[in-house]
Amino acid sequence: MSEAQVYCGHCGEALDASGHDACRERLRMEPPRFCVHCRRRMQVQVTPTSWTARCVEHGELSSP
Amino acid sequence: MSATAEEQHGTTPPASDILAIAREQVLERGVPLDEAQILQVLRTGDDLLPELLELAHEVRMKWCGPEVEVEGIVSIKTGGCPEDCHFCSQSGQFTSPVRSVWLNIPELVKAAEQTAATGATEFCIVAAVRGPDERLMSQMRDGVRAIKESVPGIEVAASIGMLTQEQVDDLVDMGIHRYNHNLEAARSYFPQVVSTHSWEERWDTCLMVRESGMELCCGCLVGMGETVEQRAELAAQLGELQPDEVPLNFLNPRPGTPFGDLPLMESSEALRTIAAFRLALPRTILRYAGGRELTLGDLGTREGLLGGINAVIVGNYLTTLGRDPQEDLDLLADLKMPIKALSSSL
Ligand code: SF4
Ligand SMILES: [Zn+2]
Ligand SMILES: [Zn+2]
Numbered sequence: 001m002s003e004a005q006v007y008c009g010h011c012g013e014a015l016d017a018s019g020h021d022a023c024r025e026r027l028r029m030e031p032p033r034f035c036v037h038c039r040r041r042m043q044v045q046v047t048p049t050s051w052t053a054r055c056v057e058h059g060e061l062s063s064p
Numbered sequence: 065m066s067a068t069a070e071e072q073h074g075t076t077p078p079a080s081d082i083l084a085i086a087r088e089q090v091l092e093r094g095v096p097l098d099e100a101q102i103l104q105v106l107r108t109g110d111d112l113l114p115e116l117l118e119l120a121h122e123v124r125m126k127w128c129g130p131e132v133e134v135e136g137i138v139s140i141k142t143g144g145c146p147e148d149c150h151f152c153s154q155s156g157q158f159t160s161p162v163r164s165v166w167l168n169i170p171e172l173v174k175a176a177e178q179t180a181a182t183g184a185t186e187f188c189i190v191a192a193v194r195g196p197d198e199r200l201m202s203q204m205r206d207g208v209r210a211i212k213e214s215v216p217g218i219e220v221a222a223s224i225g226m227l228t229q230e231q232v233d234d235l236v237d238m239g240i241h242r243y244n245h246n247l248e249a250a251r252s253y254f255p256q257v258v259s260t261h262s263w264e265e266r267w268d269t270c271l272m273v274r275e276s277g278m279e280l281c282c283g284c285l286v287g288m289g290e291t292v293e294q295r296a297e298l299a300a301q302l303g304e305l306q307p308d309e310v311p312l313n314f315l316n317p318r319p320g321t322p323f324g325d326l327p328l329m330e331s332s333e334a335l336r337t338i339a340a341f342r343l344a345l346p347r348t349i350l351r352y353a354g355g356r357e358l359t360l361g362d363l364g365t366r367e368g369l370l371g372g373i374n375a376v377i378v379g380n381y382l383t384t385l386g387r388d389p390q391e392d393l394d395l396l397a398d399l400k401m402p403i404k405a406l407s408s409s410l
Contacts, residue, residue, distance in 0.1 A: 029357065030384045033163075041161055042163065043164075043165040044165065045139075045167055046138075046142075046381065047138050047174070048136040048137070048378070048379035049178045049389065
């Protein structure tokens, strides 16, 4: 996706603010909850070995 | 209740005495510690922790054996729960970022396949609800049938809230092997954790399940601000219920929940709790559930498996991620603990 990442996927706050180091750490142990493009809360499904997160506007992300 | 060590001695005995008592009572005779004794164990210091863990491990090996039961879990209905359990990101009453979502049957079957591929023998289907409605029961019926048709070698468990007797009977008919319903907290602490239902309602569902022919899985969360006395009370209440399995969760404070700002439990405290629970429940499957990665880390995870734990949830949890299943399987191989095979009942 070419659109810029503006929001933190963990806390949903603007990425230009500081203080997202802990969020990045958290994102190693949980899926993102907020769309990084529009800040909408995503529909997240976790399964035993994967996850998917869907924004109504920006589509689906899945685990690496 | 038998006389506690304190009563026998008249004064407070040295902390190491409780370990000697536990060795004779639990290890030799298989008699669980009572509440006062569990409390004494929980009050022992870090200096005794290695000895305590070793004893809990011996108890587990003697009364349960070396096998480890491996399970995977998946949420069939996430978020939007009407209840207000203060630790839970799936409650609809808090401003948690978790949104409501349902898993469809093909995805459910895929999750069961992923679980079976890890070598797990138990797959638990979980829903964030107070109790199941007809839509959820029908989804369960279809889902369980589909899994049984296409994923051999795995038992299906369920955790879908408080049940009526009719729903208990329905789940038995579906072929649910084990039902999970946690006490979550000691009876005396429960009102600080949940206001939308009572501890007694949870207890009643557990009793119905225990009488149903399904196995009962009933666990809890520690590190929610309870006192050690309440932790001992909880272990004793679980002991009274005699579940086949106790999943032990360590609070992973979730953003937006009332317990979101609580600190993580100290790892030594968590390990002492594991050992104390093993001494309170010598024959029960004691499973690592949520929060162990954060609370214990890699080293602590290993120590817990050598301190009373004999079951793990592999892979991800309901809304958070776990370790790579292979890391846990490698650890079990390294510890020479075989993965428990399916029971012959299948
Ligand atoms: S009943 Fe279950 S899903 Fe609902 S808030 Fe309590 S723990 Fe969370
Ligand atoms: Zn952030
Ligand atoms: Zn979006």
